[in-house]
Amino acid sequence: MSKKIITGVKPTGSSMHLGNLMGAILPLKNVAEKNDAAIFIADLHAITSVKNADTLRDQSFELAVEYFSIFGIDSDVKIFRQSDIHDIPKLMWIIANVTPYSLMLRAHSFKDADAKELDINMWVFNYPILMAADIIGYGCDAVPVGKDQIQHLEMTRDIVRSFNKTYKKEIFIEPEAIVTEWLATLPGTDGRKMSKSYDNFIGVFDDEKTMKKRVMSIVTDSLWVDEIKDPDTCNVFALINVFWTPDEVENIRQKYLTPNIGFGYGHAKSVLLDILQRYLSGYRKARENLLKNPEIVEEKLRLGAIEMNKRLDAKMQEVREVVGVN
Numbered sequence: 001m002s003k004k005i006i007t008g009v010k011p012t013g014s015s016m017h018l019g020n021l022m023g024a025i026l027p028l029k030n031v032a033e034k035n036d037a038a039i040f041i042a043d044l045h046a047i048t049s050v051k052n053a054d055t056l057r058d059q060s061f062e063l064a065v066e067y068f069s070i071f072g073i074d075s076d077v078k079i080f081r082q083s084d085i086h087d088i089p090k091l092m093w094i095i096a097n098v099t100p101y102s103l104m105l106r107a108h109s110f111k112d113a114d115a116k117e118l119d120i121n122m123w124v125f126n127y128p129i130l131m132a133a134d135i136i137g138y139g140c141d142a143v144p145v146g147k148d149q150i151q152h153l154e155m156t157r158d159i160v161r162s163f164n165k166t167y168k169k170e171i172f173i174e175p176e177a178i179v180t181e182w183l184a185t186l187p188g189t190d191g192r193k194m195s196k197s198y199d200n201f202i203g204v205f206d207d208e209k210t211m212k213k214r215v216m217s218i219v220t221d222s223l224w225v226d227e228i229k230d231p232d233t234c235n236v237f238a239l240i241n242v243f244w245t246p247d248e249v250e251n252i253r254q255k256y257l258t259p260n261i262g263f264g265y266g267h268a269k270s271v272l273l274d275i276l277q278r279y280l281s282g283y284r285k286a287r288e289n290l291l292k293n294p295e296i297v298e299e300k301l302r303l304g305a306i307e308m309n310k311r312l313d314a315k316m317q318e319v320r321e322v323v324g325v326n
C-alpha cells in the first residue's frame, strides 16, 4: 500500500551539493515516486534565522526551482510553500497545549543553540511543535529525514499520543522516520565528508567555471604521471566510482595501476569533470528553463498548496470538533 510521505526543507540559502544529491535527494526521489509524497519549502521555519524578506523570498524560490529541476516539473510529488498553508499556525497553537514543557527542554536543536549561549527566540524553542504540525496535519505516516531530525520525529509521536489521549480519539497518526542509510559518505575535495561547513563541496548547480575550479582543487598525493597510483585511496577516483558505470570505472582503475602510460591526476580530474558535466547537465538545463519561466514554478507551487490545504482542512474539521474551537 502506498504511504503518505512528507518532508520539509529549510530555505537557508545553502546550495545543494553532490553529497546532498546522492545521500538525500535522489533516495528521496526514489521513495517519493512510489508513494503519495509531498515536499515543502519550510519558510516559516527559516524565519528563525533569515530576517530579510527579499532574501527569504529568493531563497525559497530558488529551492523550489532546484527541487522541480530534480523531480521534474510534471512530477506527481507535490512541492509547496509552507506559508501557503493557512491552518498550520492554528494547528501548531492547538497541539502546543498538549506538549509538555519538559519534552521541549530535551530538544537537541534548542539545547545546541542554548549551549552556544545564543539569545534564542521563541521559535527556536517551539520549532519541534511546528514541525509536528507540518507532518500530522496531513495524516502523513512516513517522513524521510536526515539522522539529525530523528529526535524531532520522536517528539512528534509524543505529541500525537498526548493529543489522542487527551481527546480520547485517534485523530492523528504516529509518523515514522525514514532515514536513508546511504552506502557511503561522499567525500569532498579534501577527502573529508563533503559538507557545506567544510567548504569542500561540489555544487549540483555550479556553473562550468566554478565546477572546474572545484574539481581541479581535489587533493591528491604527489605521484608523477607515469607512476603507479592507488585508486582506492584517491579522492578523484572515489568520485568517478560513484558517478560512472562499472565498466568505465574499471577502465580508469587499470589506468591508475599501469605505469608509463601518461595518465596522471590531472587526466583523472578531466575525466571526472566530464562525467559530472554529463551527469548533471539535465538538472542544470531544467533549472535554467525554470528560471526563465518563473510563472510555471509559481503555478505548480500554487497547485501543490491547494491540494495540501484541502487535506489539512479535512483534518482540522476533526480537530476543531474534538477541541471545541472554530
Ligand code: ADP
Pocket: 019, 020, 021, 022, 023, 024, 145, 146, 147, 182, 184, 185, 186, 187, 188, 193, 194, 195, 196, 197
Ligand atoms: P552539510 O553537511 O553540507 O551541512 P546537510 O547536513 O545539510 O549537509 O545534509 C543534508 C542531507 O544530505 C543529510 O541528511 C545527508 O543524508 C545528506 N548528505 C550530506 N552530505 C553528504 C555526504 N557527503 N554524503 C552522503 N550524504 C550526504
Ligand code: TRP
Pocket: 006, 007, 008, 009, 010, 042, 045, 130, 131, 134, 135, 143, 144, 145, 149, 152
Ligand atoms: N526540521 C527540518 C530540517 O531542519 C525541516 C522540516 C521542517 C521538516 N518541518 C518538517 C522535515 C517536517 C520533515 C518534516 O531539516
